[in-house]
Amino acid sequence: MTTGTAEAGARGAADTRTRLLDTALRLFTEHGVEGTSLQMIADALGVTKAAVYYHFKAKDEITEAVTEPALRELDAIVTEASKQRRRGAQIDHLLAGFIDLVVRHRALVALFSSDPGVARAVEKSIHGSEDFKQGLLGLLCGDNPDTAAMVTAHVALAGLAMAGGSPAMAALDDETLREALLEVGRRLLGRPRHRTA
Amino acid sequence: MTTGTAEAGARGAADTRTRLLDTALRLFTEHGVEGTSLQMIADALGVTKAAVYYHFKAKDEITEAVTEPALRELDAIVTEASKQRRRGAQIDHLLAGFIDLVVRHRALVALFSSDPGVARAVEKSIHGSEDFKQGLLGLLCGDNPDTAAMVTAHVALAGLAMAGGSPAMAALDDETLREALLEVGRRLLGRPRHRTA
Numbered sequence: 001m002t003t004g005t006a007e008a009g010a011r012g013a014a015d016t017r018t019r020l021l022d023t024a025l026r027l028f029t030e031h032g033v034e035g036t037s038l039q040m041i042a043d044a045l046g047v048t049k050a051a052v053y054y055h056f057k058a059k060d061e062i063t064e065a066v067t068e069p070a071l072r073e074l075d076a077i078v079t080e081a082s083k084q085r086r087r088g089a090q091i092d093h094l095l096a097g098f099i100d101l102v103v104r105h106r107a108l109v110a111l112f113s114s115d116p117g118v119a120r121a122v123e124k125s126i127h128g129s130e131d132f133k134q135g136l137l138g139l140l141c142g143d144n145p146d147t148a149a150m151v152t153a154h155v156a157l158a159g160l161a162m163a164g165g166s167p168a169m170a171a172l173d174d175e176t177l178r179e180a181l182l183e184v185g186r187r188l189l190g191r192p193r194h195r196t197a
Numbered sequence: 198m199t200t201g202t203a204e205a206g207a208r209g210a211a212d213t214r215t216r217l218l219d220t221a222l223r224l225f226t227e228h229g230v231e232g233t234s235l236q237m238i239a240d241a242l243g244v245t246k247a248a249v250y251y252h253f254k255a256k257d258e259i260t261e262a263v264t265e266p267a268l269r270e271l272d273a274i275v276t277e278a279s280k281q282r283r284r285g286a287q288i289d290h291l292l293a294g295f296i297d298l299v300v301r302h303r304a305l306v307a308l309f310s311s312d313p314g315v316a317r318a319v320e321k322s323i324h325g326s327e328d329f330k331q332g333l334l335g336l337l338c339g340d341n342p343d344t345a346a347m348v349t350a351h352v353a354l355a356g357l358a359m360a361g362g363s364p365a366m367a368a369l370d371d372e373t374l375r376e377a378l379l380e381v382g383r384r385l386l387g388r389p390r391h392r393t394a
Contacts, residue, residue, distance in 0.1 A: 034231070114316060137365075147369065151377040154363055155385070159356020166351055168334075172344065180348040188352070188385055 017055050017065075020045060024062050029107055033063055033115050063121040067112070070105045071122065077101065078135050087142065091189055094139050098157070099181045102164035103174050110165035140189070156188045214252050214262075217242060221259050226304055230260055230312050260318040264309070267302045268319065274298065275332050284339065288386055291336050295354070296378045299361035300371050307362035337386070353385045 023044050027036045038059060042049045056062045077097030084090045102109050112118045140156065141149040160181050163169065169177055186193065220241050224233045235256060239246045253259045274294030281287045299306050309315045337353065338346040357378050360366065366374055383390065 113310070119311060147373060147377050148380060150365065151360055151374070152381050154360035154365060155352075155356035155378070155381050158359030158363075159352035162355030162359065163348055163351035166355075168347065168351060176344060177348070180344050181352070183345060184349050184352050184385070188381070 013055075016045075016047075016051070020052065020055055021062070021066050025066050025107055025111070028063075028066070028111055028115065028118070033059070033111075033118055038062075060121065063118060064124065067108065067118060067121050070101060070108055073101055074098070074136075075132070078132075078139060081139055082135075088191065090139055091191060094136070095156075095185045095189065095191070096182065098136075099160060099164070099178055099185060102161050103178045103181070106165050106169075108165075109161050110167070113162050113165055152188060156185055159188075160185055210252075213242075213244075213248070217249065217252055218259070218263050222263050222304055222308070225260075225263070225308055225312065225315070230256070230308075230315055235259075257318065260315060264305065264315060264318050267298060267305055270298055271295070271333075272329070275329075275336060278336055279332075285388065287336055288388060291333070292353075292382045292386065292388070293379065295333075296357060296361070296375055296382060299358050299378070300375045303362050303366075305362075306358050307364070310359050310362055349385060353382055356385075357382055 020041065024036070024041050027040055027044060030036075031040070036059070038052050038056075039049055041062070042052045045052075056065065074097075077094060081090050081093035081097065084093050108118075112122065136157065137150070137153050140153040145153070163184075164177060164181055172180070183193070185191075217238065221233070221238050224237055224241060227233075228237070233256070235249050235253075236246055238259070239249045242249075253262065271294075274291060278287050278290040278294065281290050305315075309319065333354065334347070334350050337350040342350070360381075361374060361378055369377070380390070382388075
């Protein structure tokens with residue numbers, strides 16, 4: 001096998017993995033994680049179950065792989081936001097990043113908020129650990145938050161995610177939804193009105 | 198059988214039904230709807246499975262019965278709110294009623310937002326129909342709402358419910374949680390600050 005062929009093979013495998021995850025997310029959305037089998041994923045892709053097994057040994061691994069990129073992005077947003085000097089800049093960075101993530105991963109967010117299989121996959125990943133959630137909330141409400149700040153942060157994160165993933169918003173393009181969520185999020189967190197460039 | 202005995206029997210059956218639903222909600226919270234069997238409910242109550250069958254023929258009926266009182270209350274809140282003359286009063290009535298409901302039924306709300314079994318039961322009930330949801334949203338955002346109003350209403354309803362049902366709020370007493378949610382909700386919907394009596 002020449003290097004060229006090996007590279008083409010690796011690229012082919014990467015493509016199949018991407019297609020597999022896209023297909024899995026679509027089937028999870030239609031049938032739930034519980035209601036989706038490896039066989040259904042194979043059928044939808046037009047490949048054998050063995051070909052699916054080549055990439056993932058169990059459905060759990062697929063569920064984790066589906067959520068993994070978004071969680072890694074969220075991790076990066078929290079890290080980047082925490083590097084900002086001023087509290088206001090931290091909140092602005094986190095809010096804009098979180099909303100952008102929700103909008104781009106709408107299907108996954110909708111699934112996360114309605115399917116315990118996905119919620120469990122997130123809990124099991126290092127990104128979904130309690131520490132990570134605390135980091136996200138801590139950045140939003142600061143050290144030693146009072147009740148009002150804690151409640152506000154929870155309403156903001158859950159509300160923005162659920163609204164963004166709602167089928168009622170499916171007709172909105174990404175930019176419109178992003179601007180609307182940002183406006184609401186900034187009002188909620190007491191940040192000055194966002195000015196678009 | 199005397200009337201007195203028949204009444205006592207009816208009261209006993211009503212008590213068993215209430216205990217059964219309380220126990221079912223607790224088990225649903227611990228194991229999910231899928232992970233809870235009629236046998237588990239019977240065991241937890243210390244009765245036979247036949248005794249459970251006397252009240253409910255299937256788990257679906259229990260799930261519906263668990264959610265029913267809260268949905269009936271929500272229905273009454275929407276009806277009452279829609280009778281208010283001014284828009285502001287409609288929103289105030291709906292917001293206060295919705296938050297009070299979320300706080301009093303915290304365990305159920307947490308379950309609803311994490312378990313598709315409960316979400317399906319609500320969808321199937323007449324209260325959970327699309328019309329009902331539209332009524333709730335319609336009251337919050339008025340006729341022909343723009344994107345901003347729709348997004349705000351979704352963030353408010355989902356965010357307040359998810360935050361109220363969050364385990365992070367378990368330590369707060371009802372009154373403290375109610376006041377904090379009301380404050381956030383009013384800011385979100387552009388209502389003047391709430392004054393406690």
